Amino acid sequence: xxxxxxxxxxxxxxxxxxxxxxxxxxxxxxxxxxxxxxxxxxxxxxxxxxxxxxxxxxxxxxxxxxxxxxxxxxxxxxxxxxxxxxxxxxxxxxxxxxxxxxxxxxxxxxxxxxxxxxxxxxxxxxxxxxxxxxxxxxxxxxxxxxxxxxxxxxxxxxxxxxxxxxxxxxxxxxxxxxxxxxxxxxxxxxxxxxxxxxxxxxxxxxxxxxxxxxxxxxxxxxxxxxxxxxxxxxxxxxxxxxxxxxxxxxxxxxxxxxxxxxxxxxxxxxxxxxxxxxxxxxxxxxxxxxxxxxxxxxxxxxxxxxxxxxxxxxxxxxxxxxxxxxxxxxxxxxxxxxxxxxxxxxxxxxxxxxxxxxxxxxxxxxxxxxxxxxxxxxxxxxxxxxxxxxxxxxxxxxxxxxxxxxxxxxxxxxxxxxxxxxxxxxxxxxxxxxxxxxxxxxxxx
Amino acid sequence: xxxxxxxxxxxxxxxxxxxxxxxxxxxxxxxxxxxxxxxxxxxxxxxxxxxxxxxxxxxxxxxxxxxxxxxxxxxxxxxxxxxxxxxxxxxxxxxxxxxxxxxxxxxxxxxxxxxxxxxxxxxxxxxxxxxxxxxxxxxxxxxxxxxxxxxxxxxxxxxxxxxxxxxxxxxxxxxxxxxxxxxxxxxxxxxxxxxxxxxxxxxxxxxxxxxxxxxxxxxxxxxxxxxxxxxxxxxxxxxxxxxxxxxxxxxxxxxxxxxxxxxxxxxxxxxxxxxxxxxxxxxxxxxxxxxxxxxxxxxxxxxx
Numbered sequence: 210x211x212x213x214x215x216x217x218x219x220x221x222x223x224x225x226x227x228x229x230x231x232x233x234x235x236x237x238x239x240x241x242x243x244x245x246x247x248x249x250x251x252x253x254x255x256x257x258x259x260x261x262x263x264x265x266x267x268x269x270x271x272x273x274x275x276x277x278x279x280x281x282x283x284x285x286x287x288x289x290x291x292x293x294x295x296x297x298x299x300x301x302x303x304x305x306x307x308x309x310x311x312x313x314x315x316x317x318x319x320x321x322x323x324x325x326x327x328x329x330x331x332x333x334x335x336x337x338x339x340x341x342x343x344x345x346x347x348x349x350x351x352x353x354x355x356x357x358x359x360x361x362x363x364x365x366x367x368x369x370x371x372x373x374x375x376x377x378x379x380x381x382x383x384x385x386x387x388x389x390x391x392x393x394x395x396x397x398x399x400x401x402x403x404x405x406x407x408x409x410x411x412x413x414x415x416x417x418x419x420x421x422x423x424x425x426x427x428x429x430x431x432x433x434x435x436x437x438x439x440x441x442x443x444x445x446x447x448x449x450x451x452x453x454x455x456x457x458x459x460x461x462x463x464x465x466x467x468x469x470x471x472x473x474x475x476x477x478x479x480x481x482x483x484x485x486x487x488x489x490x491x492x493x494x495x496x497x498x499x500x501x502x503x504x505x506x507x508x509x510x511x512x513x514x515x516x517x518x519x520x521x522x523x524x525x526x527x528x529x530x531x532x533x534x535x536x537x538x539x540x541x542x543x544x545x546x547x548x549x550x551x552x553x554x555x556x557x558x559x560x561x562x563x564x565x566x567x568x569x570x571x572x573x574x575x576x577x578x579x580x581x582x583x584x585x586x587x588x589x590x591x592x593x594x595x596x597x598x599x600x601x602x603x604x605x606x607x608x609x610x611x612x613x614x615x616x617x618x619x620x621x622x623x624x625x626x627x628x629x630x631x632x633x634x635x636x637x638x639x640x641x642x643x644x645x646x647x648x649x650x651x652x653x654x
Numbered sequence: 655x656x657x658x659x660x661x662x663x664x665x666x667x668x669x670x671x672x673x674x675x676x677x678x679x680x681x682x683x684x685x686x687x688x689x690x691x692x693x694x695x696x697x698x699x700x701x702x703x704x705x706x707x708x709x710x711x712x713x714x715x716x717x718x719x720x721x722x723x724x725x726x727x728x729x730x731x732x733x734x735x736x737x738x739x740x741x742x743x744x745x746x747x748x749x750x751x752x753x754x755x756x757x758x759x760x761x762x763x764x765x766x767x768x769x770x771x772x773x774x775x776x777x778x779x780x781x782x783x784x785x786x787x788x789x790x791x792x793x794x795x796x797x798x799x800x801x802x803x804x805x806x807x808x809x810x811x812x813x814x815x816x817x818x819x820x821x822x823x824x825x826x827x828x829x830x831x832x833x834x835x836x837x838x839x840x841x842x843x844x845x846x847x848x849x850x851x852x853x854x855x856x857x858x859x860x861x862x863x864x865x866x867x868x869x870x871x872x873x874x875x876x877x878x879x880x881x882x883x884x885x886x887x888x889x890x891x892x893x894x895x896x897x898x899x900x901x902x903x904x905x906x907x908x909x910x911x912x913x914x915x916x917x918x919x920x921x922x923x924x925x926x927x928x929x930x931x932x933x934x935x936x937x938x939x940x941x942x943x944x945x946x947x948x949x950x951x952x953x954x955x956x957x958x
Contacts, residue, residue: 215752223741429736433794436703436730437753644705644734 212438216446217453220421224454234461242469258290259313259343264302266320267327270354271295282357285316291346306335314339316347326355396609397582403532404578404605408571411539411601414455415547415567419560421447422551422643431643440640445632448544455540524611531608531617538624539601542631543567549635552642559649570598578606585610595620597627655714656681656836657702657805662711664697671697672708673860679838679853684831686851686868687840688944690952693857695840696733699807702838703730715805726755729803733810733840735794737782744769744778747797754801761800768796787814795823799830806830807838812846824850844945854944858952872941875950878915879940880924883908884932893927908935 224230263270263285271284285293296302299317306312315333332339332347360370382393422444425431434443550563574581574593581590585607593603594612600620604612642648657679664672672694679685689695700706702713704720715724737746744765751761769775772792782790791814799806808827812820827850831837839851847854848868856864864871879900886907893899893913901912909932915924921937928934942950 212753215749219749223738424738428739429732429734430738432705432732432734433730433736433750433797434753435705436728436732437725437750437755644700 213442213446213449216438216443217450220447220450221453224417224451225457230454230458234458235465237462238465238469241466242473245470246473257340258292258311259339260292260294260309260311261285261314261316261332261339261343261347262294262296262302262305262312263316263318264296264299265316265318266298267318268320269327269358270318270351283354283361285347285350285354288346291343313337313343314347316351326359393610399528399609400582400585400606401578403528403608404574404602407532407536407539407601407605408575410455410459410536411543411571412568414451414540415543416564417451417454418448418544419547419551419554419564421451422548422639423554423556423560426552426643426646427555435643440643441636444545444548444636444639448541448548451544452537452540456537528608532605534621535601535604535624538621538628542597542601542624542628545628545632545635549638549642552639553648555646555649562649570596571602574599574602581606586612591616595623597624597631600624655679656716657838658714659698659702660712660714662698662701662713663709664694664701664706665709670860672701675711675857675860675862677855677862677865679836681836682831682834683852684827684837684839684850686847686854687838687857688842688844688847688854688948689857694860695857696809698857699730699732699809699838699840702807703728726801727804729754729798729801729806731794731798731806731808731811733813735791737790737793739783740781742779742781743774743785743793746782747793747800750797751800756801764800765796768800772796788816788819791815792819795826799826803835805836805838807840809840810842811839812841812843844943844948847944856948856951864947864951868944871947872944875942875947876939877942878917878919880913880915880921880937881940882911882913882924882928882937883935884911884928885909885935887932889931891928891931893924897924897927912940 265271269283287293294305294312296305296315299315302315302317306315313334316330317333318327318330321327330351332344356370360367425434425443431443438446546567547564550567551560553563554560577589577593580587581593581603584590590603590607593599594607594616596603600623604617604620608617655678659675659677662672662675664670675694675698677685677687677698687695687698697706701708704725713720715727741749747765747769748758748761751765752758756764766775766778769778774789774792777785777789777793782793785793795811798808811823811827815823824846827837827839839847841847851868853867854865854871855862866874886904886909891899891902891909891911896916897919898914899911900914901910903910913924921939925934925937
């Protein structure tokens with residue numbers, strides 16, 4: 210027993226001391242924090258002044274000086290850093306752009322005799338793509354003017370329109386007995402994230418086990434080791450040592466990401482407060498398709514607390530232990546098989562061949578994921594979440610939606626039972642092949 | 655017997671690696687395990703080390719079947735040996751020594767002493783991959799003998815060593831024996847067998863074909879050949895017709911004859927034939943070298 214601890218210690222220490230371990234450990238939280246911070250910084254960055262020239266042949270967007278009243282709601286309005294100017298023709302607009310460096314784009318609405326209302330418009334740019342905010346603003350105003358024109362034509366007042374567009378009915382999916390809402394989207398997303406985490410961890414750390422075995426074999430150190438340690442102890446020491454490396458890395462990721470995010474928020478508290486507000490507004494704008502009119506409407510605001518409510522409705526007290534269980538046992542089940550695959554191989558080309566069968570069960574889960582997500586309690590979901598080779602990933606997709614306890618216990622029991630069986634089989638292969646070389650070429654013959 | 659393997663049999667599939675193999679190793683001797691490639695030496699060594707399990711037969715250590723404690727009394731230097739390339743030399747040696755049951759402190763103290771003795775203490779913090787093959791062999795040898803095992807098993811220990819280091823190793827093996835260790839040496843190097851081994855067993859085609867003490871075996875293989883050195887004389891040596899002079903050299907006023915006697919004739923009869931004709935300087939029996947015996951025995955086996 211003391212020896213297996215020595216093996217675990219060596220496997221753990223040599224990996225944790227590697228530079229690559231710390232690079233990965235630091236890089237992932239930095240990337241996650243960056244993903245979080247960069248869009249906010251970009252959004253908060255003031256946009257340079259830019260001018261858009263509108264060449265409107267249809268006259269619908271205030272291009273032609275017609276006799277009708279030039280109301281502000283039927284023209285492009287300059288806002289903040291984006292200002293609009295009109296040109297009679299595309300050719301003229303082009304010349305304006307050549308003269309003035311501040312003009313970043315030309316909006317061209319072609320007039321076609323066949324259609325009363327134009328169906329497409331084009332935003333021309335020269336060499337530099339106009340900033341996203343400009344494109345967003347042009348699109349927003351284009352839709353607004355078109356809609357106002359239609360409202361005018363059909364004699365509908367703004368108030369009437371607001372009433373129509375803001376009246377909607379919310380469809381909720383609720384559990385008949387508990388009366389709690391399902392929050393399907395949030396749960397689906399969570400399920401996919403957890404399933405992918407397990408999938409990645411199983412293969413990342415399983416491959417490390419396999420490589421470790423091949424390294425021992427190809428460097429011929431294995432025979433020196435197995436005269437003082439039983440092959441089974443060596444295999445399990447490696448599997449457990451690498452499991453602990455994996456858990457250490459995950460823990461560090463969680464802690465470091467948390468620290469990084471908290472740090473970013475603390476150092477830019479004002480920025481983040483504003484960012485949060487802005488985020489809510491954009492969220493509304495994209496949902497409603499129209500910002501200005503609905504800005505004051507508070508009904509849509511309810512969506513955000515609802516999202517939070519959705520997250521809080523998830524029973525993390527159950528999900529986290531279940532995740533940890535499937536994470537550990539899923540890894541253990543596959544790691545022993547990867548060790549056996551490594552023992553059969555002499556080099557990296559062999560490992561690819563021998564590990565291929567191991568990737569298939571989880572690949573099946575990934576490929577059928579759309580079906581599983583569609584009905585988390587369907588037959589396929591139930592079957593895949595019971596088979597030990599697929600359950601670690603398949604069960605994660607189901608768990609956020611709630612799984613009958615009997616099924617959860619059965620799945621866990623099967624996985625726990627499969628582990629010694631798998632280890633037993635893997636140990637036989639491992640013992641039999643670890644001191645033999647060129648197994649693959651002998652089979653071919 | 656210190657170590658006894660009795661009637662060991664081992665099959666790999668349809669291939670029979672060891673067929674009713676028995677060897678006995680006396681305490682405190684160097685025991686040579688000889689045989690051509692693929693004869694089954696390494697398999698036998700692995701069975702003694704309990705790395706491979708035999709199909710039939712028993713291995714007795716000091717008269718009883720081996721236990722886990724006995725395993726700690728064995729130091730094994732395999733033929734296929736290596737080290738973790740990325741690990742530092744000292745750390746690696748410590749790990750291997752601890753696996754053999756030494757405590758960390760004990761192992762470190764002994765290792766540092768040994769590294770000083772072999773003048774490799776500077777390598778302690780170097781990664782193994784920076785060492786040459788011969789240097790790695792030295793480290794492996796040190797780790798093998800560090801825990802003072804009572805039984806040492808060296809499989810082809812000289813491969814990869816230059817003559818200087820091979821000699822160093824030879825002396826180290828002899829000094830280990832004088833300290834009371836029993837050593838099993840598997841090798842192809844017949845010169846070192848004559849120099850080092852007390853007893854041998856020759857395995858060919860999965861069977862022990864020859865075993866016993868080296869001097870006995872050489873004597874039993876002697877072809878009744880003698881070397882006679884005499885003072886030079888003008889006349890040719892005349893001997894009975896059945897005595898065959900195989901070679902004759904003259905140098906520095908001395909003549910050296912190599913003579914094969916027919917069966918039943920002894921050195922006495924040879925001498926009585928020579929004495930009237932020559933002044934004898936010395937006479938000695940010509941024993942076959944282990945190399946000759948090896949080749950001859952293996953060839954015979956091949957014909958069968």
